[in-house]
Amino acid sequence: MLGGLVEIGAELRSKNEAYYAHICQWINETFPVKPGAGSHVFHNAARSATGSPYFASCLQDQVTDQNVDLVFVQFDVNDGHKAPYMNNGHRRSLEVLLEQHRAAWYMADLVIGLLQNNAAAATLFPAGEADAAASAAVLPEPMLPGNWDVATGVCLHDELLHAATLPGDQSGFAWVDDTTSYGTHRWGWVSEHIGAFMDLQVDTSMPGMPAERGAWLSVAVLMSYQRMGTAMLECMRNCECKAMRIDALWKHHMCIKEHGHIKVTPSTECVVRFTNVAPERAGGNRFKLEAATVRPGSYYMGEGLYHFGSERYAENGPPMTQERV
Incomplete structure (x- = not known):
């Protein structure tokens, strides 16, 4: 999990009430691992008061497992103030909402719904040769011209x-x-x-x-x-x-x-x-x-x-x- 205060669970009584914790609990209960086959591993790399520019440069220090299956990225709150049109009452109230207990369930439900849809699609339509070829293909040009990732830094x-x-x-x-x-x-x-x-x-x-x-x-x-x-x-x-x-x-x-x-x-x-x-x-x-x-x-x-x-x-x-x- 990459993000800021909301992903950590700020302002909640316990970190176990954060939406990230609800997602982890749901995955463990819905997709239990067979005895002796290992376990689900979760890592919350969110940092308080931190936006996406830091993670863009320091991702290798935060996501150390190269075989990670799923990464959540959420910077709507910490990056939102950079856009003048987001500096309004709606954005401020959204930030307060996301920091409350109710928002944790709301965010978790959104993610769990997406996971359920994708799990069903993967079961009904297993990946084939075309999907393997698409996965191995060279990445297309960045949406922002010249905005390529670099390994050096x-x-x-x-x-x-x-x-x-x-x-x-x-x-x-x-x-x-x-x-x-x-x-x-x-x-x-x-x-x-x-x-x-x-x-x-x-x-x-x-x-x-x-x-x-x-x-x-x-x-x-x-x-x-x-x-x-x-x-x-x-x-x-x-x-x-x-x-x-x-x-x-x-x-x-x-x-x-x-x-x-x-x-x-x-x-x-x-x-x-x-x-x-x-x-x-x-x-x-x-x-x-x-x-x-x-x-x-x-x-x-x-x-x-x-x-x-x-x-x-x-x-x-x-x-x-x-x-x-």
Whole structure:
């Protein structure tokens, strides 16, 4: 299961009340495994306050079994705020509904109904040679031009992010776990004071990719409507990039990771620095880095290029426009 708060079961009395748990229970009861033949294995890889851009870059760390039979993907809530036409009373009420106990049953019924239909179809019309040929065929062109998946990339999160920080090259940043009330961990580097800095070493070499394409460094920063401040991201040594100002304060009444992208030159030891700087708007001085990823320069960024802290971003979230390099 890939998703966010709803898939974890936030705001419910127990994780066993989440719609994901209902689906698992139904599969076990409806398709029992014969004794000695193994068992159904379920894995909930959902992460709180996380949208699809993180999973697009870090999927290999979340879905480790290459023989997985079924993957559920649900980011309607965590990605929905990016579309201005979704920022309305209906979407807000839908989010509240999905977080309640009733919604867990509703979502589970939808999925179970689809599974029942497909199970019946597979029984009545077993897969034949034509289906096998279609399964082995080359994937068609992406719906978004150039939006191909790539095997090359770097994903730094949790302990990997902690290990990528250069020893001694930091002042005023602390490794903090903002564990939520429903038990999910949210590790990251946190600063509360202007002038604090931290150096991160990442591999932007992108083996197998043309060097002239460069690479995209994507940083996942906690955005919120209160207490948040501003940081400057810049390349310090072994690589080059344009500095980016990261304003972590916005007007959405929600706390969620957002991704900003800068293009960097290839290097196996690219060192970038995050510096807590004075904010341009009233808010606070808190800044939190939760993940960093690197993708090839030809990669079609899911959110496109946007600038943290721009007026349009502060008012409406990331723009819908996308750019391909």
